[in-house]
Amino acid sequence: MAKYLTLDDVKVKDKVVLVRVDFNSEVDNQTKKVTSDVRIRAHAESTITELAEEGAKVVVLAHQGRKGDPDFIPLKQHTEILGKILKCPVQFVDDVYGEKAKKTIKNLKSGEILVLDNVRSFDGETKKGTPEEHAKTELVQNLAPLADLFVNDAFAAAHRAHVSIIGFTAKLPSAAGRIMERELKSLSKALDKPEKPCLFVMGGAKADDSLEISKYVLSNNIANMVLTGGVTSQVFLAAKGYKLGEKNIAFLEKKGLTGLIQGIKELMLKYPKGIVTPEDLVLDVNGKRKEISLAELPADYSIFDVGTKTIESYRKLVKEAKSIVLSGPMGVYENPEFAVGTKGIFEAIANSEAFSLAGGGHTISALKQFGLSSRISYISTAGGALIEFLMGKNLPGVVALENAVKKKIT
Ligand code: 3PG
Numbered sequence: 001m002a003k004y005l006t007l008d009d010v011k012v013k014d015k016v017v018l019v020r021v022d023f024n025s026e027v028d029n030q031t032k033k034v035t036s037d038v039r040i041r042a043h044a045e046s047t048i049t050e051l052a053e054e055g056a057k058v059v060v061l062a063h064q065g066r067k068g069d070p071d072f073i074p075l076k077q078h079t080e081i082l083g084k085i086l087k088c089p090v091q092f093v094d095d096v097y098g099e100k101a102k103k104t105i106k107n108l109k110s111g112e113i114l115v116l117d118n119v120r121s122f123d124g125e126t127k128k129g130t131p132e133e134h135a136k137t138e139l140v141q142n143l144a145p146l147a148d149l150f151v152n153d154a155f156a157a158a159h160r161a162h163v164s165i166i167g168f169t170a171k172l173p174s175a176a177g178r179i180m181e182r183e184l185k186s187l188s189k190a191l192d193k194p195e196k197p198c199l200f201v202m203g204g205a206k207a208d209d210s211l212e213i214s215k216y217v218l219s220n221n222i223a224n225m226v227l228t229g230g231v232t233s234q235v236f237l238a239a240k241g242y243k244l245g246e247k248n249i250a251f252l253e254k255k256g257l258t259g260l261i262q263g264i265k266e267l268m269l270k271y272p273k274g275i276v277t278p279e280d281l282v283l284d285v286n287g288k289r290k291e292i293s294l295a296e297l298p299a300d301y302s303i304f305d306v307g308t309k310t311i312e313s314y315r316k317l318v319k320e321a322k323s324i325v326l327s328g329p330m331g332v333y334e335n336p337e338f339a340v341g342t343k344g345i346f347e348a349i350a351n352s353e354a355f356s357l358a359g360g361g362h363t364i365s366a367l368k369q370f371g372l373s374s375r376i377s378y379i380s381t382a383g384g385a386l387i388e389f390l391m392g393k394n395l396p397g398v399v400a401l402e403n404a405v406k407k408k409i410t
Pocket of ligand 1: 022024065066156157160382383384385
């Protein structure tokens with residue numbers, strides 16, 4: 001039996017289908033305008049279109065930001081963007097599970113789409129709990145009786161054991177939406193016996209996540225090598241004993257990353273050939289790039305990129321790889337002066353024949369900036385959920401869908 005049901009397993013015509021999507025998007029903190037439609041478009045063009053075309057009464061449930069944060073805004077704008085993408089009217093109600101929301105749901109006709117307001121305006125939403133505990137909350141108690149089916153399409157939020165992610169699976173027949181399905185299939189391709197050689201290219205500033213992912217993929221024989229870049233590689237170089245210079249060490253300390261050094265040392269002892277660090281670096285000398293070899297460390301200036309030798313050797317490894325997972329830029333790619341390493345290595349990945357998977361906000365922006373997005377085999381819509389998946393963790397949203405099948409709720 002399938003691990004979880006998909007839209008292929010359920011009939012939705014004339015049914016009220018509650019779809020949890022992840023519309024959480026970048027928002028301009030000043031104007032409060034949604035500045036990216038990537039996630040809205042992904043759900044719109046797959047799951048939402050399919051459900052509406054099949055004649056379901058589609059009720060969309062989503063979050064935006066977190067209470068107290070500047071990007072915590074209602075979903076009215078998201079609804080307008082959704083309507084523009086679908087080129088059809090989409091209803092919005094400024095209520096989540098109150099009388100207004102319930103009345104609008106009851107009046108929906110087959111093929112119509114309704115977006116409920118930001119589900120995080122319900123205080124209990126972000127409390128952790130089991131599906132059974134969450135099924136007792138006001139959100140589930142009010143909405144579940146009006147729905148015939150729950151569809152979880154929010155892979156990007158599946159690492160949260162929140163009410164709207166798992167609570168409905170204890171009450172309603174539940175299936176994965178097309179984005180959830182696509183993400184799980186593509187990500188499993190990268191983690192489940194990937195074609196070898198398999199490279200993980202880990203840049204960016206989240207060295208703690210990179211360390212956890214490296215541990216998992218090296219010890220489980222998923223990746224042959226982890227190539228490091230960005231701030232991550234600085235912590236790895238420090239663990240190798242390189243003196244980066246006061247300014248760079250102070251930066252790593254400020255970010256709380258020097259505490260990782262011992263763990264990295266242990267990992268490198270266990271997998272001496274598994275972790276690859278840059279051979280040369282680029283410093284920001286008054287806004288201009290200056291390449292240095294590792295022998296020239298410590299540096300008085302900030303490290304902002306990897307150097308030419310590193311680009312060349314990473315490109316060679318990329319060329320030989322059959323599967324590549326890419327997460328995080330190699331340097332300060334937003335500034336053309338320091339974008340060379342990221343561009344050079346990302347280009348090699350885009351040009352390679354290997355199955356390539358990329359994810360994370362900065363990685364996606366950099367790929368877009370260099371016009372490489374269409375040449376990556378799969379770009380995930382997720383950030384945190386992708387990281388947890390790559391660490392080998394079970395995602396509560398996925399587990400809940402699997403358990404819903406086991407319990408034969410359907
Ligand atoms: C994300 O953008 O990673 C998801 O929407 C989850 O958002 P959260 O980190 O606020 O829970």
